[in-house]
Amino acid sequence: MSIMDAISGLLVSNDNLDIISNNIANASTIGYKSRKPIFFNIFSHSFYSNSTKGNGVGISNIVQNFNNGMLVETGRDLDLGIIEEGFFRVLDSQGNIHYTRDGQFLLDRNKNIINMQGMYLTGKNISHLQNTLDNSSNLTPINLRDTFILKEKPTSSITLKTILNSNTDLTKKTDNSNENVSESKDYKTYFNIYNKAGKKEKIEISFNKIKTNTWMVNIKSQDFINNSNKKNIDTSFELKFNSNGELTSDKIFNIKSENSKYENITLNLTDTIEQSDVDNSWEQYSQDGHSKGSLKAFNISPNGEIIGTYSNEEVKVIGQILLSKFINPEKLQPESGNLWSATRESGKENIGMAGSNGFGFVTPRTLEASNVDLNKELINMIIAQRNYQSNAQSFKTEDKIISTLINLR
Template sequence: MSIMGAISGLLASNEHMDTISNNIANASTIGYKSSKPVFFDMFSCSRESNSINGNGVGVSNIIQNFNNGMLVETGRDLDLGIVQDGFFRIVDAKGNVHYTRNGQFSLDKNKNIITMEGMYLTGKNKSYPQNTSNNSYGLETLNLRHGNILQEKATSSITLTAVLNSNTNSINDKIDISDKNMPQPEDYRTYINIYNKNGEKEQINISFYKIKKNTWKVDVESNENSINDSFQIEFNSNGELISDANLKIKPKNAKYEDITLNLSNTIEQENSENGNEKFSQDGYPKGYLKTFEISQDGEIVGIYSNKQVQVIGQILLSKFINPEKLRPESGNAWSATEKSGTEIIGIPGDTGFGFLSKKTLETSNVDLNKELINMIVAQRNYQSNAQSFKIEDKIISTIINLI
């Protein structure tokens, strides 16, 4: 009977309207993905007849549109947007895994990174294996408490780049350069602060003396005499260092690490002024976490009071072969299903994964103009099916009255 087709049309139009209303209601929901119903036609036939009669319409599925929403800047450190593919992987208090595109995060009292609904963002704390096979990262709740303190590091390497004047006069041959008690003319001296195993700072002096053509003596000594070493370096006629560029300094005090002095970029140059040095060293005192930043590849980089920076965590993303089959849940999240496929985990920016945009959020991908047009269409469909129902009802009433 045509009345059944009208009823099915009313039900399908009503479900269409429900989907449209839900989309419009979530037009401002961060990371929301719009949905639409998939309709199918229904037919029936009987054993007594070869004719096939239309029986109306049904809704086979509600499909989700996972196109990216627009990114908007917020200026907030823990707001993250995903450019292109991927989901943030989150877990609830019971350990159940969920996925979201909503990058609004905050810190709880224990410094866990959590969603606004209180779910925990997962990844890898501190260092992570770059060459680990997929899904074996050992994911854990991201927590910044372990990065509160950066322990002191003793200096083990010094890099010094200097320019030495090849026209400098050599030391008088009568002076014994191995005699530390003999005053010697100083051609060039610089100093640098280093750190011992306790994070204590000490100044060391590095002096250069020209012994003969293309040959220099290097003295390294500290103010407290805990370091006192001498070396000899040689240059070729082009001013390039030809002797070992890495000088091994052996401190007398056990509080210090053995130190490598790298002079590989030091040159000898004619008519130049001694100096123009550039130096660096790898030691530092204890530091405390002041703030942190999140990079495009998901690294959480801590910035410390001792001016050091260090990776303290790694955000990892998840993706699926068929994300449209993820089960939507309250709280703007999804959970995996058998039809969505196996979860694939990776570093943001790697092949197949989107990268992170810091201090931004992904808005809903609902197009209000299209939804309002769809609403008018759904409304007209509903009214037309209702009219069909009324006419069929009048026909049935007329037939009953004739009996």
């Protein structure tokens, strides 16, 4: 009977209006993804006839639209958006895993990064950053408590790139050898290192040309420079170059110290070269020590790294936000609070670093707005309303026909 067709049309149109209304209601909800129904027609087959007869309409599925919403700048450090694919992975108080595109996060009193519902954002903490990443869900809530103070670190490695002038004159002096020996320092410079107490100290590194393609490197500590009786660091070694200015001798050296206040220090001169007609100079210097510092600020990079800036001018990676994605995100189960949970149909969770292996990028100080198109939803509402009215009219017409048949005499 056509009355049943009309009823199914009324029910489906009502469901469609509910979905559209929900989309419109969430037009300002951060990270919300619009939804639309998939309709299917229903046919019945008569046992006495080969013809098929329409028997109404139903909704086979509700599809979620995971296209990106517009990114809105907020200027807030823990407001995060995602460009393209990926979800933030959060844990509730019972340890259940959820996923969200809503990047409104904050620090709780224990320095955990949480969302507005108090769920913990997961990733890698500073003590686990070197661990191999896998999909075994071995991630933990990101906690910044241990990053607010950066402990002092003594210098253990120095890397220096120096350019030496191969035409530097040798200062001659008479001795029993046939070689020319320099009596004065050809090039001298100063750098800072840190002892075991985190105190900054100065060292002197000088390069003396002693013969063709051969230089003597001398390293002295500040105490020795100041003529103290304590010779904390005073060591030297030779550098030998070939005719092309490339090092042929050892490139990495141990700096000897007579004082236990220093860490064992290595000096890496691998990139040091000898050239003609250039000034003696250094191009690059780095050392791995620093004094104690406190966290002043942190920023989040597009690959999800949390980068801390400290009062001692050190910049360190202090955490790592990791994203999750699914083969079939449309089958994720929507939940209250801008959340989804995995289902059997959504496929296995894949965890990775933002910007790699198909994952989208994290955008700091921004939020992803709802991807609801209000103009489109209003048009859909008008169409759904017309469908509802038309089905209601069909119902009324069928009702009149039945009434007429009942009242026949």
